[in-house]
Amino acid sequence: MIPITEYAGRDVAVYGLGRTGLSAAKALKAGGARVHAWDDNEETRAKAEAAGIALSDINKRDWQTFAALVLSPGIPYKFPQPHRLVRMAEMTGVPVIGDMELFARAVQALPERGRPKVVGITGTNGKSTTTALTGHVLKEAGRDVRVGGNIGTGVLDLAALHSNAVYVLEMSSYQLDLVKSLHCNVAVMLNLSPDHLERHGGMDGYQAAKMRIFQNQTPHDVAVVGFDDIYTQSIAIGLSASGPQRVTQISSTYTLGKGVSAVEGRLYDNLNGKAEFIGKLEDCPALQGRHNFQNAAAAYATCRALGLDPATIMAGLKSFPGLAHRMENIGDIEGVRFVNDSKATNAQAAEQALRSFRNIYWIAGGVPKAEGIGPLAPLFPNITKAYLFGQAEGAFAATLKGKVAVQACGTLDRAVDQAFRDAKASGDASPVVLLSPACASFDQFKDYEHRGEVFRSLVRAMQPAALKESA
Template structure:
């Protein structure tokens, strides 16, 4: 745990006691703050109490006593309208911050020579894979690395700060909205496409939130920026011209004159202006597909910025095991392969998986994003049939009419059963049952991880029981 002592003997409100909120409450308590923690969900409050956090209904407290409101990133901050407690904080002059800001201030409070290195990763798609990949490469290289943030472990649950550590942090736009002090020695911006627009008031607000990852960088720091979409191209050119920090462009589409390219799976380091072939990404089993080529290029550039040599990085790329819920192979039965891509919560993420396979029996649906599945039309020839679930099932069925055969299934269990029955009987070579929902999960599941776990359990239940040897 990273203790937060900034608010020693002061009153701090914490609202939202999920993973990050609970870790913030515990870190503040450990640092001597008087924590007033609350969540509207009774079950979540009970879990917080069991973890040793005393509950305090901050709706009924005197807000003049609070030094800060620590807000869970899942709570609306500005759009579509500020949460009532955010408005209360604003009316009483109480600063609104998040767990990542607490971490950032703790780092900045240390003497400069004692501060750890921080690598921040954001983007619309690929940030979890890239975060895990950078962490894996650094660990394999013998570095003291801690991986967390929006992935896995909350940032304040990571091991305490010290100068030799490297913190590799996935940063969501919600988290970045709540930071002012975060300084990333290496800031990675992978890509940008419309997502979470309701939470940011439109594309301009979403882009502005993402750009906050660069806000405190200095000429000694490195910005690694994708060059494969118009938004990040603009960022790369703008930041490169400002001279505030060093900029490394990365691409899986273009052979860059200066930067890191991973075109058609061949990784080149051209940061010096002279291309050096690093290796073939076909030798990296967990990094197949153009989206993963971009992730690999970004991880390579970030690890070079931290001081690793090309051979060490390439060795780490080859041994990366992949990420749960992202194109995760979860089994094969009677010639049918099952792939869990539950993390694909929008069309852009689902596109990566749909481009990577043929003879796809596609399970999709949930809470649809604004763009729906229209952007996926170019991938439809890879889909043999779609199996639709959740709130979006009827909308998706209409979008697929006349393009892809589709069956409205309602639940994931019925979709898996129907897809397996059809795939097994199809005679297709190497059919793939692909859960890549292109939707959020909150209509039927706690989160995308829960959705992926249920899919994995359904597949596991279909497998034959192991034969026990007789004594």
């Protein structure tokens, strides 16, 4: 845990007691603050009490006494409209911050020589894989690395700050919306496409939130920026022209004159203006597909900025085991391969999986994003049949009509069962039952992890006994 001492002896409100809110409450309490923690959900409050956090209904408190409101990133901050407690904080002059801002202030409070290195990673897609991959390479190289943030462990639940440590942190747009003091020694922006627009008031607000990852960088710092979409191309060019930091461009599409390229799975280091072939990503089992080539280029550029040599980085890329719920190979049953890509919560993320396979029996659905699945039309020929569930069922069926065979299943268990039956009977070469929902999960599941775990359990329940024992 990272104790937060800034508010020692003062009253702090914490609203939203999920993973990040709970870790913030614990860290503030450990640092001596008087924590007033609350969540409107009774079950969540019970879990917080069981974790040793005393509850205090901040709806009934005198807000003039609060030094800050620590807001869970899942709570609306500005759009579509501020939560009532955000409005209360604004009316009483109480600063609204998040767990990542608490972490940033704790780092900045240390003497400069005592501060750890901070790597911040964001983007619309690929940030979890890139965060895990970067942490893995650094760990394999013998660095004292702590990985968390929006992935796995909440940032304040990570091991205490230490000057020799490297914190590799995934950062969502919701978290970045609440930071002011964050300083990243290496800041990574992988890509940008429309997502979460209702929470940011449109694309401009979404991009502005993501850009906060660069805001406190200095000439000693590095910005690693993707060059594969129009938004990040503009960001890379703009930072190169006017930003104080050094900019490293990365691409899985273009051979860059200066930067790191991973075109067609061949990784090149051109950071010094002279291309050096580093290795073939086909030798990295968990990094297949163009999206993973970009992730590998980003991790490579980040680790180079932190002083690792090319051979050490390439060895780490090869040994990376992959990330749960992202192109995760669950296993094969009677010639049918099952792939868990539950983390694909929008069309852009699902695109990566649909590009990677043929003869796909596609399971999709949940809470649809604004763009739907229309952008995936060029990949429809890869899909043999689609099995739809959740709120998106009707809209997705309409988009696929006349292009892909569709079955409305209602629930994930029915979709898995029918997809397996059809794939097994198809006679196709190497059929793949692919869960890549292109949707948020909240209509039927707690989150994408819960959805992926249910999928995994359903598949394993169909496996022969011998395979279950080895799984």
